[in-house]
Amino acid sequence: MTTDGTEQLFSHFHQAEWLRGAVSRRMGQGARRLLLAVSLLCAGLAGGQPAISQPSVSQPKPQLELPVATDVRLESQGETVRLAMTLSAVVPLKAWVQAAPDRLIIELPSTNFQLQPGARKSAGFVSGYRYGLFTADKARIIVDLAQPAILASAEVKPVRGGFGELSIELKKVGRAEFLAEVAKAPRAEPATLPPAVAEKRVGETRRTVVIDPGHGGIDPGTVVASTAEKSVVLGFGTALRDQLESTGRYRVVMTRDDDRFVSLSDRVRIGQNEKADLFISIHADSLTQAQDVRGATVYTRSERATDAEAAKLAAKENEADSAAGLESGEEVQDVAGILMDLARRETRTFSGVFARNLVDKLGASVKMHRIPLRSARFWVLSAPDVPSVLIELGYMSSPKDAALLSSAEWRGKAVAAVSAAIEDYFARERAPVGKAAEARQ
Template sequence: MPRPPYLRSTAPVTIPLTRRTLLKAGGTLLLSVLSPLARGAQIMAVRVWPAADYTRVTLENDSNLKATHFVVPDPHRLVVDIEGLELNPMLKSLVAKIQSGDPYIKQVRVGQNRPNVVRLVFDLKEEITPQVFELEPVGAYKHRLIFDLYPVTPVDPIAAMIEKGEWLRDSAAPIGQPALPPDATAPQQAETPATALDKPERPALARAAEPKADARQPKVARLITIALDPGHGGEDPGAIGASGSREKDIVLAIAKRLKFKLEELPNVRVMLTRDGDYFVPLGVRVEKARKVQADLFVSIHADAFVVPTARGSSVFVLSEKGASSTAARWLANKENLADSIGGINLGSASKQLASVLFDLSTTAQINDSLKLGRAVLGEIGGIARLHKGAVEQAGFAVLKAPDIPSILIETAFISNPEEEARLKDNGYQDQIASAITKGIRRYFAQNPPMAKSRTT
């Protein structure tokens, strides 16, 4: 007859440590350690960013991946072997993400080349120069394996603008003063007719006369080139609003409106550092502006802060001696992380770009930037609340072109729900673009640029 439960012994049962028990326990431990390796890395997302500059393909995964690649001519192909992977639906979805309008990729084929190795074959539309590199986890991203497909001959900003009809072929080195209409809010000066360099589809408008001290100099109008820089893009979404709005989308929309308004002025042409949703490193943004010999560089952003109550527009210029406020320093540090988040191959960065990116600008450039910043801030203050009533300064990497007056505009706080709603509104975007245009026109009315002597 079995004992009742309350009479049963509660003493621990001793199991003899036989060789079989030890081997079984060791095997279980070994399997638990090796199981992640046995299942291989897990692909969490695949993304494709086509652009004229280059096409980027990103594989985001939960661990480092080892990849080897080679190119094959006739027809042009890029072959990539990735170790530690098994073919799965996420990888297969890469096939459908290739767009017909991609400048460089015709299609991609994905297959299990051999056990634990997946092969990607990119059928190309032309010969490319590939860069394949890994990025460590940063921000919201895990490990990323990046394939950047560049054209053999890099895209030239001037050639691209000529192709779009935005650059006159016979105006490579115009000299003299611009032919901008006088700003109604600026001190009125005598007017002289504009020259034949006015854009043909627009009527010739008067321009401000040179100061008397320069009256004997030849008055030859030249085109003004403005570089607009929509912040972030591609892998770098920028700040995210409470309703999910992405800074990179908002600022690109504002930049395109601003480009249209500026080009309505005579003798003005505009270059966008990016005209689509793709990532451009900070140094490349600066270099693009210098290649087109830009007279101004305007970077456009939509700020975010740790609390949703922060609000207002701001304008920043570079500082040689440290930030003008703690908030300005914090913002500059955050914006300077763009290369880490967007993904830059540090091993391929040219020495020239590095020198431009980290070289301190001249005092003259900063002084001109302050004049531009004040003119623009004054106009923005007429339509929006200002976060600070004065232009601020900090060490923004994107403002370090040594020979171009450069400003960074924080149009509003996208982290503030009320301001996020305004930023998404077409009418408000148009107002912001108009205010910046008026500020730029006022700056040139008071500070006409000198003849250009730089070379690209």
């Protein structure tokens, strides 16, 4: 077999293994190379190449056909830190630094991250990193900086067999030099496009409920013992959707129904665009220094927080966009008009009615926080014309709550309680008709 033929076979076989995925994700780099070498030898003896069906360029790629990232390495030496990552293909790369908070943003095409769970997450002036989908066709790696640093080099270089190697080198600098580099960075991305939802049919008579599983994609939310908040709340949100849809009385819209990033402004916009009768945002809290604190909490929007813990939680949740590399900052709603001000007050009244009913229903089924009903300035609850609440299902930092959050039995009880609260809310004579119902009258 010629050298070119061997290289081509090596590349084809490697691509096939990436598509299969299961074996390579469970092996170290050395074991994968050994398996690859043995398989190449067998293929050579057989005198043929494995048949690989190439996807049509006009079709969207399934997850396993995305570039795959593995074998991440983070090393510190003197004034530099190097981040390296093995890729299944050579892909284009963009990288820049941002301030407030200080971080490096690495942007790649959509990527299937299969990084080893025990990989080193901090070194030198790098305090941590996270990764995930940012939009439908882009992935991001966000590297948090404990001290100012700039890019010394950034590339994806080809290596033997069709692999690519992401190589990032950061150099520690003074604040002035860092800010000068920040000024050269690309302008902030516009708000991400919300996921498509089914159009409301003419003559629709059902109430519209928007379910908002927090975080997603590049933003994992709280992570405790390798369990990410984004996964916990998505599981709860989809279970609640299925429960509501099974009654036939509700049109349910999800702000996300998979592991994607949705900006805070888009979440609010979905509720308004869908003329929602109710907006429910779902989260799971964490207090690492108080593992005995536990229980579910229901929040409404207010300009002044009920207590310091509520204010701290709202501030953390309002930074969700920042976690994905977007500029943070709440949109200012136009509340100059008297009608808008009245609408906001009425909406908050209805939010409070639902929140109190929700606390009652949840409290009869699951453990609640000692202060179960609270309020703070949550951006995601800011729509002036949509009654909105935020549910913190429990504290992932509490071993007892963490066990419940992963329990199908607990989730079933909590979903049933939330569903019952929704039923009771809309059954009340003074329940808001919302724009969707107004259009029917």
